[in-house]
Amino acid sequence: MSSIGVVTPQTLHFTEPLRLSSGAELRDYTLVYETYGQLNADRSNAVLVCHALNASHHVAGLHADAQGQPLPKSAGWWDNMIGPGKPLDTNQFFVICVNNPGSCFGSTGPMHTNPATGRIYGADFPVVTVEDWVNAQARVLDRLGIQQLAAVLGGSLGGMQALSWTLQHPDRVKHCVAVATAPKLSAQNIAFNEVARQAIITDPDFHGGHFYAHGVVPRRGLRVARMIGHITYLSDDVMEQKFGRELVGRGVLDAPRYSTQDLEFQVESYLRHQGDKFSDYFDANTYLLITRALDYFDPARLHGGDLAAALAKAVSKFLVISFTTDWRFSPARSREIVKALVDHRHDVSYAEIDAPHGHDAFLLDDARYHDVVRAYFGRIAQGLQADRLATRAAADVNFAT
Amino acid sequence: MSERTLHEVFAELVPPGSRVLDLGCGDGAFLAYLRDARGCTGYGIELDDAKVHACTQRGVNVIQLNLEEGLSLFEDNSFDIVLQLDTLQHLRNTEAMLRETARVGRQGVVSFPNFAHWPHRVSVLRGRMPVSRTLPYQWYDTPNIRVATFADFEVLAHRNGLRVLSSFGLNTEGRGSEVVHRWPNLLAATAVFKFERG
Numbered sequence: 273m274s275s276i277g278v279v280t281p282q283t284l285h286f287t288e289p290l291r292l293s294s295g296a297e298l299r300d301y302t303l304v305y306e307t308y309g310q311l312n313a314d315r316s317n318a319v320l321v322c323h324a325l326n327a328s329h330h331v332a333g334l335h336a337d338a339q340g341q342p343l344p345k346s347a348g349w350w351d352n353m354i355g356p357g358k359p360l361d362t363n364q365f366f367v368i369c370v371n372n373p374g375s376c377f378g379s380t381g382p383m384h385t386n387p388a389t390g391r392i393y394g395a396d397f398p399v400v401t402v403e404d405w406v407n408a409q410a411r412v413l414d415r416l417g418i419q420q421l422a423a424v425l426g427g428s429l430g431g432m433q434a435l436s437w438t439l440q441h442p443d444r445v446k447h448c449v450a451v452a453t454a455p456k457l458s459a460q461n462i463a464f465n466e467v468a469r470q471a472i473i474t475d476p477d478f479h480g481g482h483f484y485a486h487g488v489v490p491r492r493g494l495r496v497a498r499m500i501g502h503i504t505y506l507s508d509d510v511m512e513q514k515f516g517r518e519l520v521g522r523g524v525l526d527a528p529r530y531s532t533q534d535l536e537f538q539v540e541s542y543l544r545h546q547g548d549k550f551s552d553y554f555d556a557n558t559y560l561l562i563t564r565a566l567d568y569f570d571p572a573r574l575h576g577g578d579l580a581a582a583l584a585k586a587v588s589k590f591l592v593i594s595f596t597t598d599w600r601f602s603p604a605r606s607r608e609i610v611k612a613l614v615d616h617r618h619d620v621s622y623a624e625i626d627a628p629h630g631h632d633a634f635l636l637d638d639a640r641y642h643d644v645v646r647a648y649f650g651r652i653a654q655g656l657q658a659d660r661l662a663t664r665a666a667a668d669v670n671f672a673t
Numbered sequence: 674m675s676e677r678t679l680h681e682v683f684a685e686l687v688p689p690g691s692r693v694l695d696l697g698c699g700d701g702a703f704l705a706y707l708r709d710a711r712g713c714t715g716y717g718i719e720l721d722d723a724k725v726h727a728c729t730q731r732g733v734n735v736i737q738l739n740l741e742e743g744l745s746l747f748e749d750n751s752f753d754i755v756l757q758l759d760t761l762q763h764l765r766n767t768e769a770m771l772r773e774t775a776r777v778g779r780q781g782v783v784s785f786p787n788f789a790h791w792p793h794r795v796s797v798l799r800g801r802m803p804v805s806r807t808l809p810y811q812w813y814d815t816p817n818i819r820v821a822t823f824a825d826f827e828v829l830a831h832r833n834g835l836r837v838l839s840s841f842g843l844n845t846e847g848r849g850s851e852v853v854h855r856w857p858n859l860l861a862a863t864a865v866f867k868f869e870r871g
Contacts, residue, residue, distance in 0.1 A: 591729075610736060611746050614716070617692070622736040623725055640722045647729035654732075 276308050276355040276362055278342055279333035281378065284415055290373070290408055293568075296398035300387045303412055304378035305329050305370040308354065309362035311418070314663070316656055318418045319360060319649075320409060321350065321369040322426030322433035325501070325562050326554060328377035331369040332362070350427075352637050359646035364653045365422060370409045374400040374561040382557035383484060393557075395481020400561055402429070402569045406436045410444070422652055423447035424588075427634035428601065429562070432569045435609070438586035439571055445588040447652055449645065452598055452634040454605035455579050455612070456570040461600065464504055465563040468497035472556045481557050490556045495547030497559055502546050507597035507630030515539040579608060580615035589619040591648045593641065595633040596626045621648070679850045680706045682843065683758060686782050686867050687711060691753040694718070694778060696740055696770075697760030701728035708733070715752060741766055747777040757783045759863075762817040772833055780838065780869045787842065787857070787864040789822035794859075806845075807862040823858040826866055836871040840864070 281304050290298040306329045311318060321331050332354040335346040354360045354367055371379040374397060382397035389396075413421070424445050426434035431453025438448045454461070472478055475493030479486050503511075518524055518538040528536060535541055575581035590613055594606035603624050613620040623644045627633040633641070680703055687693060689711045695704050698717025701724075707713035716734045719725050728735035738746065741764065755778030757770070762785045764770050774781040786807040787793075793803035802812040810817065821829075823842060830837055842853030842861020853861040 607746065614736075614746060614751075615748060617714070619734055620716075620736070621725075621729055621734050622738075623722075623729075624737045626722070640726070643726045644729050647726055650730065651732045 275347065275351055276333035278336040278340065279306055279308060279330075279348075280336075281306050281329060283378070284412060286411060288411075290404070290411070292398055292404045293401040294399050298373060298380065298398065301373055301380035301408075302378075303370055303373065303380070303408060305368060305412055306331065306333075306348075307416075308332055308367045309365055311366040311416075312656075314660065315418055316420065316422060316659065317365050317653075318413070318416075318421050319365045319367050319423045319425060320413070320421050320437070321354065321360075321367060322405075322409070322424065322430035322437075323349070323369060323372065324426070324428040324430045325566070326550070327430075328375065329369045329371035329379075330377070331367070332358075349635065352635075353642070353645065359642045360425065360649050361646075361653070364656075365649070368412070368416070368418075370412050372400070372405040373408050374558060374565075376553075376555035376558040381555065382481070382561065383555055392482075392484045394484060395557060397557060397561065399564055399568075401565050402432050402436050403440060405565070406433055406440050409433070409437075410441055413444070419444065421445050421447075422656060423449060423649070425449040425451075426453070427451035428453055428631065429566055429569075432566075435583075436569075436571065438588045438590075439582065442585055442587045445586075447591070447648075448586070448588045449591045449593070449648065450606075450609065451593045452595055452601050452606075452631055453609075454601040455572065455609050457567055458605075462567050464500055465567055468500050469560055469563060471496035471500070472559060475556075478556060481560075483556065489551065491551040494551035494554060494556055494559065495544070498547045498550035498554070499543040502543060504600045505631045507599065507628060509597065510629050510632075511539065513628075515542060579612040583609075583612045583618070584616045586613075586618060590621070591644070592620060592622045593634075593644065594622075594624050595629070595631070595641075596624060597628055598631045598633060600631040677850055678848055679843075679845060680710075682850050682852060683756075683782070683784070683865075684711055686839070686865075687713060687754055687756075689713070691715075692751075693754055693756065694747065694752040695756045695758070696744075696774070697757065697763070698724075698728065698733070698735065700724050701731045701733035701735060703756075703758070704728075704733045705731045740764060740770060743769065744773040744777050749776055750779055752778040754778055754780045754782060757781065759784055759786075761785045762819045762821070765818060767819050768829065768833065771829065771835070775833070775835055775868070775870050780867060781835075782865070782867045783826070784843070784863055784865045785819075785821060785826070786817065787823045787861055788820045789824065789858045790862045791859050805862065821864075823861065823864040826864060830866065830868055834871045835868040838867045838869060840866045 285302050327349045330348045331350045332348040334342040356363050371377045382393045386393045424434045424437045431450035434448050434450045437445050472493035475490035477488040478490040515538045520535050571582040572579040592606050594603040610622045625641045627638050691713045693713045693715035695717040704717050718738050725737045755774045796803035842857030843863040844851045
């Protein structure tokens with residue numbers, strides 16, 4: 273399927289401080305974002321896509337080199353979902369994705385200079401929450417002159433931001449599509465995050481988060497963090513199918529090496545490869561910040577733990593999607609969201625996709641999943657069309673009288 | 674008796690503006706009809722992927738659930754009316770589902786193929802399981818794991834403390850449906866009951 277082609281990230285600088293949930297402030301900050309498609313005349317067709325843990329503002333299309341030639345393997349992380357003729361069709365919608373503050377893909381983050389001290393933030397970068405990110409994204413929309421979103425869409429941690437949008441800025445969101453997400457992390461989810469954080473923090477190259485000054489990267493910690501994360505993204509079945517007990521450079525029935533430290537099983541090779549790749553581009557402090565944002569997300573907390581009460585103030589319509597083999601954010605977690613919405617008579621549809629791929633399924637091609645998203649956005653597009661005709665008819669009536 | 678479409682017949686059982694839960698809502702056509710013709714709101718429940726997709730295309734709220742797991746998603750009395758149209762015969766937990774229907778809805782409507790329709794009786798008298806428009810399957814491949822008669826349901830409703838508000842039979846021919854009030858257990862292919870908790 274055709275891609276949107278070469279896209280170029282854009283940058284906005286903000287000097288009005290961003291007040292954070294913790295009480296701290298981001299005094300001066302830059303946000304990087306990408307947009308696809310055209311904003312229509314009444315600015316009603318904007319869709320905000322929220323990114324997950326290790327993703328960026330580069331959702332769809334390709335990046336180019338200095339000569340304008342598309343770079344190999346530069347497709348956005350949700351290129352199969354967003355583009356011309358795709359489930360979220362950029363021929364109909366104006367799509368925006370903002371790199372969240374604290375990230376390591378261009379927006380202000382721990383690797384940048386703290387304007388208060390003139391030194392690199394490192395571990396001093398303030399804790400940011402899902403709510404803080406939503407407020408930062410709202411400022412980008414303000415600058416772009418978008419008052420109301422046709423929809424906000426996100427998967428996993430991105431789904432949490434999408435949910436949060438409907439609570440923090442209810443009047444600015446008409447539809448919320450929350451995929452493979454949860455209303456808060458379970459103890460097990462937090463436990464996995466903690467193992468990842470400990471791997472990073474205890475790496476001797478971490479230097480309490482100020483490793484930039486030492487010219488090193490806590491690569492070993494990042495590798496282990498990514499390995500742990502990766503295990504939770506895949507289902508048991510998919511891992512078994514992909515690797516089974518296959519050995520590296522030997523047949524399954526061959527004698528093993530009888531070594532405790534050499535690479536033995538294919539699954540080890542795969543995890544090490546993923547870890548290596550990740551430690552090349554991801555920032556250790558960002559990993560700590562983002563996993564903490566996940567841990568802290570709990571919109572029901574301010575309502576005595578009552579999620580339905582928390583979601584009562586939302587006015588948007590919802591589409592919730594989960595995947596049967598996702599054990600990181602299982603269908604039961606999505607059903608909690610659906611139940612809370614149903615309790616307050618919100619418009620909600622829920623699709624539980626029988627996919628084998630675990631949590632990763634939300635990024636993969638699956639006709640049933642993509643069909644439902646396509647149908648939902650198709651209805652939104654029809655609604656926009658109807659609104660436009662009604663506005664035009666009302667204008668004609670005014671003209672006639 | 675003038676002929677009406679199936680949608681019209683069933684819609685008359687649903688007061689305008691009702692909050693509706695449609696169990697086994699299929700492609701959502703009836704919910705869309707209730708929304709457009711009678712100003713109803715609510716949700717459909719459906720298990721099948723293609724039907725969930727069809728509902729989404731229609732803009733009908735649909736929740737993908739297996740009815741065999743019950744209706745724990747919904748609180749008591751959260752709907753004015755719960756529909757179980759042509760669904761009951763596919764469920765293993767028929768009686769539990771009937772109780773759930775009466776729990777979450779103030780009223781319920783159930784329709785199912787009437788096994789005692791006279792052509793079926795003739796077929797059984799001849800020694801063969803009936804195959805008809807309402808029961809179009811062979812005994813070995815039928816998805817209808819519950820076969821019941823109009824009269825049977827009256828017994829089940831009574832057993833579960835349900836008060837039958839109205840009941841009738843239906844015969845469908847082409848796009849039209851004929852309501853049968855006289856001897857429905859004998860003369861109707863489909864049984865329809867509207868009930869509330871007694």
